Amino acid sequence: MTTPMDRDGSRRAANSRKRQSRRPSRLGTAAGATPKPDRVREEDAGFPGLLARVWQKASAAAGTRAALDILLTLDGHVPAEVQTSALRIADAAALKVLAGLSAEAGGQAGPVAETAERAAFLGEIGLTTSGRVVVRVPSQPPLAKQHTLVGGVLRVPWAPRHLAEYRREADRARERFQRDADDSRRWLAEQGPEVRAALLEQLTEGARRTAPFMLYIEDKQYTNFRDTNTVVGKTLWPGHPDCVFAGLSGLPLDLWSDHDVLLVVCVGLLIRSAGYGRIEEVNGSQLTPQSVGLLLEHTRRTYNGALGGERIAAAGPDAGIDALTALATELGAVRPEVARTVQLYREIHGTLIHKVEKAAAPYGEVAADRDRQVTEHLRATLPVTGDRLERLRLADDADPSWLALPHGEFGTGLEAVVYEAVAATTAAFGADFSMSRGIRSLPELVRALRAESWDEITTWGITDFFCCVVPAPEARRHFGDSPATLADTAWAMSSRMQYNSWHFIAGNLPRTEKVLERDHFVPPTIPDIAHFSDQHHHGHVNNMVRFTIRSPQTVWVCDRPFDGFVDLRIVRADGEPYTEQEMLAAHQVSAFIGRMTQQAAALAEQGEPAAVTAFDSAWHWRTITGTPPGNAAPQPVAAAPAQPAAPAQPVGPPAPAPVGRAA
Numbered sequence: 001m002t003t004p005m006d007r008d009g010s011r012r013a014a015n016s017r018k019r020q021s022r023r024p025s026r027l028g029t030a031a032g033a034t035p036k037p038d039r040v041r042e043e044d045a046g047f048p049g050l051l052a053r054v055w056q057k058a059s060a061a062a063g064t065r066a067a068l069d070i071l072l073t074l075d076g077h078v079p080a081e082v083q084t085s086a087l088r089i090a091d092a093a094a095l096k097v098l099a100g101l102s103a104e105a106g107g108q109a110g111p112v113a114e115t116a117e118r119a120a121f122l123g124e125i126g127l128t129t130s131g132r133v134v135v136r137v138p139s140q141p142p143l144a145k146q147h148t149l150v151g152g153v154l155r156v157p158w159a160p161r162h163l164a165e166y167r168r169e170a171d172r173a174r175e176r177f178q179r180d181a182d183d184s185r186r187w188l189a190e191q192g193p194e195v196r197a198a199l200l201e202q203l204t205e206g207a208r209r210t211a212p213f214m215l216y217i218e219d220k221q222y223t224n225f226r227d228t229n230t231v232v233g234k235t236l237w238p239g240h241p242d243c244v245f246a247g248l249s250g251l252p253l254d255l256w257s258d259h260d261v262l263l264v265v266c267v268g269l270l271i272r273s274a275g276y277g278r279i280e281e282v283n284g285s286q287l288t289p290q291s292v293g294l295l296l297e298h299t300r301r302t303y304n305g306a307l308g309g310e311r312i313a314a315a316g317p318d319a320g321i322d323a324l325t326a327l328a329t330e331l332g333a334v335r336p337e338v339a340r341t342v343q344l345y346r347e348i349h350g351t352l353i354h355k356v357e358k359a360a361a362p363y364g365e366v367a368a369d370r371d372r373q374v375t376e377h378l379r380a381t382l383p384v385t386g387d388r389l390e391r392l393r394l395a396d397d398a399d400p401s402w403l404a405l406p407h408g409e410f411g412t413g414l415e416a417v418v419y420e421a422v423a424a425t426t427a428a429f430g431a432d433f434s435m436s437r438g439i440r441s442l443p444e445l446v447r448a449l450r451a452e453s454w455d456e457i458t459t460w461g462i463t464d465f466f467c468c469v470v471p472a473p474e475a476r477r478h479f480g481d482s483p484a485t486l487a488d489t490a491w492a493m494s495s496r497m498q499y500n501s502w503h504f505i506a507g508n509l510p511r512t513e514k515v516l517e518r519d520h521f522v523p524p525t526i527p528d529i530a531h532f533s534d535q536h537h538h539g540h541v542n543n544m545v546r547f548t549i550r551s552p553q554t555v556w557v558c559d560r561p562f563d564g565f566v567d568l569r570i571v572r573a574d575g576e577p578y579t580e581q582e583m584l585a586a587h588q589v590s591a592f593i594g595r596m597t598q599q600a601a602a603l604a605e606q607g608e609p610a611a612v613t614a615f616d617s618a619w620h621w622r623t624i625t626g627t628p629p630g631n632a633a634p635q636p637v638a639a640a641p642a643q644p645a646a647p648a649q650p651v652g653p654p655a656p657a658p659v660g661r662a663a
Contacts, residue, residue, distance in 0.1 A: 024621035093169035119157035350533035370585035377424035404608035442604035467497035523564030544573035553594030
C-alpha cells in the first residue's frame, strides 16, 4: 500500500524519512541517536515490584489467615479463586485442611486452624516469582529448594490430626487426577491417529494465534509467554523440537505422559466450547478435566440465564471426558445465539493475565449518562442526528459522501468522526487516554480485495494503519507534568495500536501460504474490561496503562467481514476500575465508529477517496502541545513513581471446527 508518508518525493527521500525519529518531541532528528532513554523504568516496575510489596505486606500481617488473604488476592489485584485454581494437588489439600480453602468455594478461606497440640510438622507458605502461592507439605523439601520465591516463607505448624486429614484429601485428589488421566487417554485412543494428529495441529494453531497464556499441570508449565516456552508462539516456531505439540505429533499414544494427555484433551475441550479465546480463561490455572468442567459449568449457567431457561443440561460434578465433550460441543453451538441475546464480554485480571467470560446486564443509568454526553458532543460537531449513540445517523441535509470529503480541519469526514468520538469519550468517561484505530486507505483495501491480492495485504506495514489518541490535559500529571512527554506517550500508544491493526488484519484473509506465514492473532470480536494491566506488557508498564476498556468492531468491505477492524480503547492510569455499565456505553461509541467506517468503505467501493491522512506523529504533537512540530527540544523526565494500587472490583471468533468424535 502507498502510505501518505511515501507520496511526496522520491524513494530515497522516503527512506531518509524512515531513518528519522518519529517520536513527536524528536521529529526531524536521527532515530536512535540519544545517549540514553528519556525515561528510565525502575528495575522492579510492574509485576516484580507488585510481588515484592505483596510479600512484604503478607509477612507483616497479623496471623496466617490475614497473610493468606493477601497472598491469594495479591493484595486485592485478583479474585482469590484465580489463585486457588492454580494450586497443586498437595497445596490444595494442605490449605483445605489448614484453612478450609477449596476452589469449589470460590477461594474463600476459613480461619486457619489453631491448636494447642504439639506440632507434628512445621510447614511453609510461599509466593513464587510467577505469582503462585505454594505450600510445603510433609515429605517435601523446603520451598526455597523447589521454587524461586519472592521472599522468605511463612511457617505454619501442623498438628497430628492435620496430617491424617491431609493424607485423606491428597489421596482422594491424586486418585481423581489419575482417573481423569486414564479417561483422557482412553478418549484419545478411541479417536484414532488421524484425529489425534488433527487435534495437535489445531492446538498448535491455537497457541500461535492466541495471546500469552500460562497453564499448569502440577509443577509442569505450558506457556507461549516469556518463561522457558514449551509450546509454539513468539519464540518457538511450528515444528520446533521444544514445542510439546510437535514432540507428540510422531509419538505413539502410550508414550505420552499423563500431563501431556491432559493438556491435549483439556485444551481441545476449551477450543470446542468457544474457539481459541477460551484458552485464556484458564490462564495461570491447573489444567485438569475437573477444572475445565467447573469452567464449562459456569459458562452453561451463564448461557442458560441469557437464553431464559435450562436449554443446556449439566454434565454432572464427576463428568468424564465423553460428557464434557458433549457439553463443550453444545456450548460452542449455542454461543452465537447467546451473543445475539446479551452482550458477552471478558473481564481481564491483568496481574495474572486471567480472563473470564461474562454476560452483561442491560443498559442502566451509568451507561445512559455516558451515552448522552458523547451523543451531545457528536451532534454538536458532526452532521449527524439521533437521541442516543445506537440511533445516530447522517443528517438529512448532509452530503451522502461527506465521510470522504474535507470536514472542518480534517481531510475527510471519517477523520472527524474518529477524532470527535475519541475526544468525547475521553471527557465523558474520565479517561486519561482514549483511542481508536483503523486502516488509512480504504480504496487501497478495496482494490486489493477485488484483485484477491491476499499476499499483498500481508506485506502492508504498520504505517498503513492509524490510531488517533486523545489524552486528557490532566493526564500529564503522570508524566512529570510535561506536555512533550504526554505527546510522546500518546504517540507510543498510537504506534502500538497501528501494530494491532496490522496484526489482526491477516486473520480475516483466506488461509494462503503467505497469510499463514504472516504473524497474526485471531481478531477480537467482543469487548473487555481489564484491571491492573500495568504489570507485564512493557508498553503498559511504561505508560501506566492500568484500567482499560477495549471494544472491537467488525466492518464489512467488499462483502467480506473484517473482525477487529476498528476498536475503541479507554485508559485510566489510576483511580477506579471501569465498570460493566461503562463498557456497555463505550461499546456503543465503538459501534458508531464502526458504522461510519462501514459507510466510508461503501464509498470507497464506489470510487470515493475515503482515506485517512491525519493522526501521525506531527498531528499528535500539534494537538497535544499546541505548538508546531519539528522544533521541540527533548524534555527528559524521570520515571513516574509507582502509584498505590486501588483494590480490584470484584462476541468472540467462531469456534474452530471441533476435532474428535463425541462418544
